Amino acid sequence: MRSYYEASARERIIALLDPGTFHEFLPPQDRVVSPHLKQLDTPAAFDDGVIVGKGHLAGRPVLIAAQEGGFMGGAVGEVHGAKLTGLLARALDERPAAVLLIVESGGVRLHEANAGLIAVSEIMRAVLSLRGAGIPVLVLDGGQFGCFGGMGIVSRLCDAVIISEEGRLGLSGPEVIETTCGVEEFDSRDRALVWRTVGGKHRYLLGEAAQLVADDIDAFRAAAIAALDAKPDLSLEALEADHARLGERLERFGDCRDGLEIWSRLGIDTPERLPLLEAAQFIAATAERRA
Amino acid sequence: MDIHTLLDQLFPLNHEVKFDGCYFSGIGHTAKGDVAVIGTTDAAPIGVELAYRMAGEVLAIVRKFPRRPILLLVDTQGQRLSHRDELLGINGYMAHLAKCVELARKRGHRIIGLVYSEAVSGGFLATSLLADYCYALPEAKIRVMNLPSMARITKIPLERLEELSRASPVFAPGVENYLRMGAIHALWEGDLSACLLDALDAPQKGDVRSELGEAREGRKLARAVAEQVHHYTA
Numbered sequence: 001m002r003s004y005y006e007a008s009a010r011e012r013i014i015a016l017l018d019p020g021t022f023h024e025f026l027p028p029q030d031r032v033v034s035p036h037l038k039q040l041d042t043p044a045a046f047d048d049g050v051i052v053g054k055g056h057l058a059g060r061p062v063l064i065a066a067q068e069g070g071f072m073g074g075a076v077g078e079v080h081g082a083k084l085t086g087l088l089a090r091a092l093d094e095r096p097a098a099v100l101l102i103v104e105s106g107g108v109r110l111h112e113a114n115a116g117l118i119a120v121s122e123i124m125r126a127v128l129s130l131r132g133a134g135i136p137v138l139v140l141d142g143g144q145f146g147c148f149g150g151m152g153i154v155s156r157l158c159d160a161v162i163i164s165e166e167g168r169l170g171l172s173g174p175e176v177i178e179t180t181c182g183v184e185e186f187d188s189r190d191r192a193l194v195w196r197t198v199g200g201k202h203r204y205l206l207g208e209a210a211q212l213v214a215d216d217i218d219a220f221r222a223a224a225i226a227a228l229d230a231k232p233d234l235s236l237e238a239l240e241a242d243h244a245r246l247g248e249r250l251e252r253f254g255d256c257r258d259g260l261e262i263w264s265r266l267g268i269d270t271p272e273r274l275p276l277l278e279a280a281q282f283i284a285a286t287a288e289r290r291a
Numbered sequence: 292m293d294i295h296t297l298l299d300q301l302f303p304l305n306h307e308v309k310f311d312g313c314y315f316s317g318i319g320h321t322a323k324g325d326v327a328v329i330g331t332t333d334a335a336p337i338g339v340e341l342a343y344r345m346a347g348e349v350l351a352i353v354r355k356f357p358r359r360p361i362l363l364l365v366d367t368q369g370q371r372l373s374h375r376d377e378l379l380g381i382n383g384y385m386a387h388l389a390k391c392v393e394l395a396r397k398r399g400h401r402i403i404g405l406v407y408s409e410a411v412s413g414g415f416l417a418t419s420l421l422a423d424y425c426y427a428l429p430e431a432k433i434r435v436m437n438l439p440s441m442a443r444i445t446k447i448p449l450e451r452l453e454e455l456s457r458a459s460p461v462f463a464p465g466v467e468n469y470l471r472m473g474a475i476h477a478l479w480e481g482d483l484s485a486c487l488l489d490a491l492d493a494p495q496k497g498d499v500r501s502e503l504g505e506a507r508e509g510r511k512l513a514r515a516v517a518e519q520v521h522h523y524t525a
Contacts, residue, residue, distance in 0.1 A: 018469055039455060114460060114463075128390065145364070153416060156385075171376070202378075246383070248380060
């Protein structure tokens, strides 16, 4: 068992794909760096915090990207974003079995905020075009920085989010909400509160994540292989069904103030024990209870 | 510009738009046919309910009025910042809205965005930035974050950011910066109804923002780097 949470972006790619099959596009040797960080006297990275390339998963060709949380929290700048858009455009031509996005990002990189925001919008449109062409896009989320901001929206545009208990998925990070609205709105240092608001287990129960896995790269790999045959469906009927589900969520849980209340309304006995359960136990304990 | 003045100027032939709090929707009549209008006022924070409501409106238009153009007039201070919105999965609601807009586009609806007052980060991403072409009034305000907050978070002195923002469009708030970077296609000035009629005929070319950003020298690397990744031989 290898921890996904502890691994770097590169280690995750190498361990997820079939051995020896990964080939990187624009590797660090090519030194394509952000031109904007230098003028702010901020260190740059030779891959701008994202690795993109191709490889095989269970013998099938995939394109893959991994954000490196260790560099500026995986935040999206001009070059970082363009690498992702370029990969998605390439997938339209190459038609791989799927595109895998190993997300770990605080969202838009403030040092180049406008470029980052526009880049996220371009990624959003590229993901939707690709899915419209029938190619599934799978998201893996289990890193130290979670997945927030624009990348939180991007993740939910994809076919499936595979998340671990340690993974977090949201829009505004807890620190951002606390800084803006005060600690009484969201105490970002209350780890248990953070986890039952944006953590993997809650996301899975709410239906925001398709699969919950243990913090183990092999578990992520197995889940990604199982999701390879996803059939993107962005039809009117599919979106109307999504709409009905999201409306029902607002009706059922709109007045809840804590994850525990939502889990209780889902009919789960003693919801307060859920955070303590291992992934497999958790899935068994909540079977048939997801929203 | 006040929304009522704006609607009168965009649709001199008449419009029927219903307001409910900071949300509105309806139709505007033009010489080129009816246009569906969806928008917000008062720098509305976009929370789960508002994103859900706008998505529902887009789906209803797709179902009932095939190919009718959709004009997004969203005035927003950004996504609603709250524990409750995060608990309910606001990013999922924003993504749902984005998917609905994409569905409309795919089924032949033109999507036009006009930033008439304010557009900020997540609220901008899930709405006007998804348009085929997004336009702005010259007095509109667009940003991710104001410079003092940015200085606090990046730990770069405010004076330095202010100085750099005079030369670089890359982080400072401003419609001009977004124009240079390709996200705003053009500014609408003078006869707004004529601007709208032109936009209703604009050729559909997919996402051209990185090309525009390069041509206008506001984003010099985005197109080229994407192209390199697209054709890289590993």
